[in-house]
Amino acid sequence: MTWRWPQGLGLGVRYREAQFETWAQAAIPDIMAIxxxxxxxxxTAGNFQDSISSGYRCVRLCLQGETLGYHVAMRGPGEMHLLNLTVAPDHQRRGLGERLLGxxxxxxxxxxxxxxxxxxxxSNQAAQALYAKAGFATVGQRKHxxxxxxxxREDAVVMKLELQATQGEPA
Known part of the structure; x- marks a missing residue:
């Protein structure tokens, strides 16, 4: 399934023009500000630098040079682990988290x-709702x-999305 802009969000053209790009060291100050x-x-900046150095997938959503949000994900054998997905507070609740996840x-x-x-x-019910809407299932908990x-310390909810092909679509 290719990501499509959600219907009924009432978003202006401004956000539809935002583009994805991979990012590296030079983007860390913008990422850190968000x-x-x-x-x-x-x-920390070191966490992001280590992610880049380790070859993790670092993608941001940009509009006219402004970073709106980003994600960092680590690939493993047959799987990916989303480590960080963040939308700038001024741009939250506009479908950008869904777009980054998609x-x-x-x-x-x-x-x-x-x-x-x-x-x-x-405690992050909004994020859990976003992930559930995308098809993630809760599969466990990490205490503290x-x-x-x-x-x-706060517990983590562990969620998993099985990336099976739907009819007429390759896996």
């Missing part, structure tokens, strides 16, 4: 991967996975 606004416990799913299918995995904070504050 990461720090979006999360109480953001990834791009990754399409890539996984084109690469004939069988499974896409991810973890999401138990995410930092919550100086002394407490």
């Amino acid at each position: 990461e720090q606004l979006a999360y109480s416990h953001p990834w 791009e990754l799913i399409d890539h996984c299918k084109a690469e004939h991967l069988q499974t896409l995995w991810l973890e999401v904070r138990q 996975y995410y930092p919550l504050d100086a002394t407490r």
Whole structure:
């Protein structure tokens, strides 16, 4: 299934013109600015640099030079693991998370991967709804996975998408 712009979102032409591009070291300052606004416990520049150095798939959605969102994913044998999917706070709730996720799913299918995995904070109901809408199933939990504050941690919900071909479509 190729990603299609969701019907009924009422989005302006502005977001429809946004393009995907892979990113590397030079984009880290833009990525970090979004990461720090979006999360109480953001990834570090070193985390992103390590992802690039390790050959992880780093894709961002850009419009006229502005990064709207991004994802980082690690490939394994027959599968992909989504490590980070973030939309800039000023651009959230406009279908861009769905668009970023759709791009990754399409890539996984084109690469004939069988499974896409991810973890999401138990408290992040919006993200869980996004993933469920895309067909992900909850398959487990990782206790105390995410930092919550100086002394407490939050569980992660483990989700999985089986990337099986639909009728008339290659895997």
